[in-house]
Amino acid sequence: MSKNDGISKTLLVAFALCIVCSVVVSTAAVMLKPAQEANKTLDRKRNILAAAGMLDEERSIEEQFAQVKTRVVDLRSGEFTDAVDPASYEQIKAAKEPDRSTDLSKSEDIAGIGSREHYALVYLVEGSGGDIDKLILPVRGYGLWSTLYGFIALESDANTVAGLGFYEHGETPGLGGEVDNPRWKAQWPGKKVYRDGEVALSLAKGSVDPGSSDAPWRVDGLSGATLTSRGVTQLVHFWLGEQGYEPFLNNLKAGEA
Structure with a gap:
């Protein structure tokens, strides 16, 4: 051969x-x-x-x-909608499509997400009488190294936090990665979102003084992770503000959603 x-x-x-x-x-x-x-x-x-x-x-x-019901909210009107199927709708993907999202100006985009989708999935937990017991809302925003993706849960008053959790991020372990620490997350339940009609919930610079007048709206900052802490504050302010779910929450409280 x-x-x-x-x-x-x-x-x-x-x-x-x-x-x-x-x-x-x-x-x-x-x-x-x-x-x-x-x-x-x-x-x-x-x-x-x-x-x-x-x-x-x-x-x-x-x-x-x-016990959780999935609904779709039109973020432009703050109302429930049947425009998309919640079973197949991909919210993050929609945010990247020009015909299904809105570009945010620099002043609007405090969460660093670039554009906001027209429709959002919300998760409702109903009590025995059919009233809403809890609301779980998807949130995201940029930290130090990455976009943090998670959910914030509110009690039936749409103002008291029931919990916060992130399921995906690339923040530094031991610093910004402390957003996954159960002890830090345990501070969120019971905190208030709005104060005099404005989003006031924020991470403190350091630890929160339990006796301070701001304590109901403050969570301990992440030690050594200033930019991640700022990112968490900004994403909370964006998604619970007028560009996010605030119109929906106001409609819900007024019985007009």
Whole structure:
């Protein structure tokens, strides 16, 4: 066998192996996609429940989420809408599409998100009488290194925080990454959002003095993570302000949503 024949056979075997591997990988990706999507949905539900302080690790996520109703809100009007299907709507993706989002000016974009989607998913927990017991709202905003994605939960008065949690970010472990610390997150329930009609909930520079007049609207800052702390404050102010959910919350309280 000539040297060229040997090289040809080697290349042919390598090419055939590449084809086989490509087919195997593609087939696996297609077969695993439904399971991946199911896990993604389950993880989202878990994070929603956790943000509201409702997660029970001993019970099925689906069983617990059965008490949560998903609705769509038009952020431009602050009203519920059926314009999109909540089961298939991808809110973050919509924010990147010009026909389904609004570009924010520099003064408006305090959360550093660039554009805001027209429609948002909101999660309602209803009491036994059908009244809203809790609201869970998706939020996001830029910290030091990354966009933080999470949920903030409010009590039925749409002013008292029930909890806050982030499910994705790239902040520095031990510094900005302390947004995941259970002790820090435990400070949020019971805090107030609005003061004299304005969003006042903010992270303090350092620790909060429990006896101060501002204490109901303050959470301890993240030690050594000034920019992440500022980012959390800014995303709260954006999403609970007039560019975010404030019109919806006002309509809800007035019975006009």
